[in-house]
Amino acid sequence: MPNSTKIILLSLHSHLLSSVKSNQKIRKTLGRCLSLSNGENISDLKRFLLEFDADAKEGRYWLKYFKNFSHTQRPFAIAHLDDDVFERKDMLENLSSSLCFLQRNGMKCIIVHGKSFPCNKPISFQEFNINRERQIKNSLELATSFENNRTYSKILFSGSGVLRSNTPRLSQPLQSSRTSSKDTIKSRFSKNGEDYRGELTDINYQIIEWALKSDSIPILGTLAETPSGKLVLTQSDTVLDRMSLHFQPLKILLLNSTGGLVDASQDKNSSNNQVVIPQINLPSDLESTLNLSNLDDITRKRIININKMLGHLSPQSSVVITSADQVLKELFTHRGSGTLFKHIDTFIQTNNLRDIDKNRLVNLINTTFEKTLKYDFFEKLQDKIDRMFVSENYNAAAIITHEEGLIIPYLNKFVISSDIQGLGLSETLWNLLKFQYKTLIWRSSHTNKINPWYFKNCEGSWSNGQWIVFWYGISDPETSHRAIKTVLNIDISFENSPSKPAASNKLAASDISSPTPKSDPPLIISL
Incomplete structure (x- = not known):
């Protein structure tokens, strides 16, 4: 879209949101926007306008604030998608439209998806194949959704040398259990009894930077390659940590299908009106947050990682846990939608x-x-x-x-x-x-x-x-x-x-x- 057209659209957006009284008027003005954009798909802009008719000032302010970072070399955000997001087609479409809106406004994003798994549990050949196929399927679905919103993306498939891992050791069951039959070993692991859980050793950032420079959204799974060319699974949290340290994004979005952290102590009488914790200041709130009774071990580990991550990022950076269909609300309102983590100086x-x-x-x-x-x-x-x-x-x-x-x-x-x-x-x-x-x-x-x-x-x-x-x-x-x-x-x-x-x-x-x-x-x- 030409810059002049973008300016016209944003001007219309400001005028519309300050005076609109009904969604009917929004649709009428959007019809004029469509003619100005020469038919370009603007469903993401349409939803942006609809979501922020309550307080246009907030949307305009944050859009201007974030666009100040579009002139830098670093991406605006790195988004980590939980697998449950891909099970909700409506949520995935909403997320795709939101990310395309950011991309078109110069706020570039990197997508990371894939599961984290217990460090002490080996991954069998069957488990590896299931995860590999799921990651490929999810990458293709996301890329298709981006394409439907007329935004380019690049899937950085396994085997391209983006993620590199060490050579996994022989699995513990093979080393310690002499009574296990060869057939049992083969059913749980590979033919030679190897564990398909790898430890991330390096990331080829040049490939990701090339995708960003070509105005595409990089889509990255967590399949890594060993020196011998074998594919293994790596921890998605580790990939996210390394990427954040290198690219220094303004936002790290941890996206799921449920939303932010819930304080169960504030919601004893109702299961339908959960109280989301709006903000957690680290490191001062770390101990009290980890002591929340409703957190599982995976979430506690993630919060500890967030605290470490923020210590290596700029003061402007923040981490958000929120629902994948609430990205625009989280970014463009003061209140947000999920749980915001910020490093606040003592x-x-x-x-x-x-x-x-x-x-x-x-x-x-x-x-x-x-x-x-x-x-x-x-x-x-x-x-x-x-x-x-x-x-x-x-x-x-x-x-x-x-x-x-x-x-x-x-x-x-x-x-x-x-x-x-x-x-x-x-x-x-x-x-x-x-x-x-x-x-x-x-x-x-x-x-x-x-x-x-x-x-x-x-x-x-x-x-x-x-x-x-x-x-x-x-x-x-x-x-x-x-x-x-x-x-x-x-x-x-x-x-x-x-x-x-x-x-x-x-x-x-x-x-x-x-x-x-x-x-x-x-x-x-x-x-």
């Missing part, structure tokens, strides 16, 4: 500057505010620090100080790196502050882009045209009145700024709002 808490890397903290503040701190900022700050919260990777920080004439703790700095905005770290840090401080006051420039988020999280505010003062936990109007006057006279932290605010600090009782009406948070930090 926070250093201290009141001593010697406990932190001051240079890294200064760089975080300067870069995020796009200003330069005064050279003596921290020198003057040392004796006033009540507590500092600094993430382990210096992606986020908050500084609380005691200011002269102010009995309420003052939030001197609240900083979230632009690289990780929208990933939940701001909420984590804010929850830490709320837990540690029952009252807090701070100010923000009138032009600060995150003021809507501050409005959402405050209990009161006041503005003099240059500054907006926010607070929570203050119920007495006289206390807030005095606090505002003090906060407005605090020295400015950055160079090339007047040391005192120039605007009038005169207050009137009617100017103090408690609470201030909340506005929606800006999309750059929404969850």
Whole structure:
């Protein structure tokens, strides 16, 4: 599709979703879209429009956010498909249409499918053949579905040298059981008693990169080749781990037919209204998640692997467990549809500057505010620090100080790196502050882009045209009145700024709002 046509379609999509009142109007506009696209199959776009008529802003925002990664060399997502997805034809068609939508918008995906199996259980020749035939059948079905949606795919069949494995050892039953007959051995294993379970040793990424560069979706099973040319089965989780480490995708989609993780403790009275865990922050939530009573050993092992995987990916990356027919809802809404796993930094808490890397903290503040701190900022700050919260990777920080004439703790700095905005770290840090401080006051420039988020999280505010003062936990109007006057006279932290605010600090009782009406948070930090 020409770029101009894509722009027209996206413009129509924005207009349609902001004004549509019924599905009938959607279909009418889609008819016009069909004529603009010269007959190209746009069933995936149609479903996208239908799914997001409730909140068009979310869909538009995430589409724009994700498309920023389409200019990079890495794929947008690696999707792992459980075998049960292929048993649901309607689900497979829905998934195919969703992945084609991503592909057409420059968000390239890699597909991995195949079973994982117990490490201590040998795989017989018969089991291997069943799995091999199933993988070939599933690959062909998926490729056909992509073709029906006018999207190219490339099946990377076994024997192409993509996955390489070691030579399996002789099976344990053959080595230890002298009483077993040759016929029994042949029925359980191969003619020479070998185990068809291989250990992945290498991946030929060049073949996969070639498929991506040719604008095709690579489809990869888990059949690997030994040095002698024999085919064996490898663990799909291991293939996924290695692929993720190499390609560094933004999203890893673990797709099944049931959806996200369920917290059984929140659903004791109903089996029809299961409570899906929306988000798990790792590593902090790892132990509590593994202790969920309804998890099986395979799921627990997968969660442990997710924790390790996220430790090697960029801060923007995340892993999702969700249903294969809910991919667009998961990606293009704030709430999602399944269980989202994110690596969230732990926070250093201290009141001593010697406990932190001051240079890294200064760089975080300067870069995020796009200003330069005064050279003596921290020198003057040392004796006033009540507590500092600094993430382990210096992606986020908050500084609380005691200011002269102010009995309420003052939030001197609240900083979230632009690289990780929208990933939940701001909420984590804010929850830490709320837990540690029952009252807090701070100010923000009138032009600060995150003021809507501050409005959402405050209990009161006041503005003099240059500054907006926010607070929570203050119920007495006289206390807030005095606090505002003090906060407005605090020295400015950055160079090339007047040391005192120039605007009038005169207050009137009617100017103090408690609470201030909340506005929606800006999309750059929404969850």
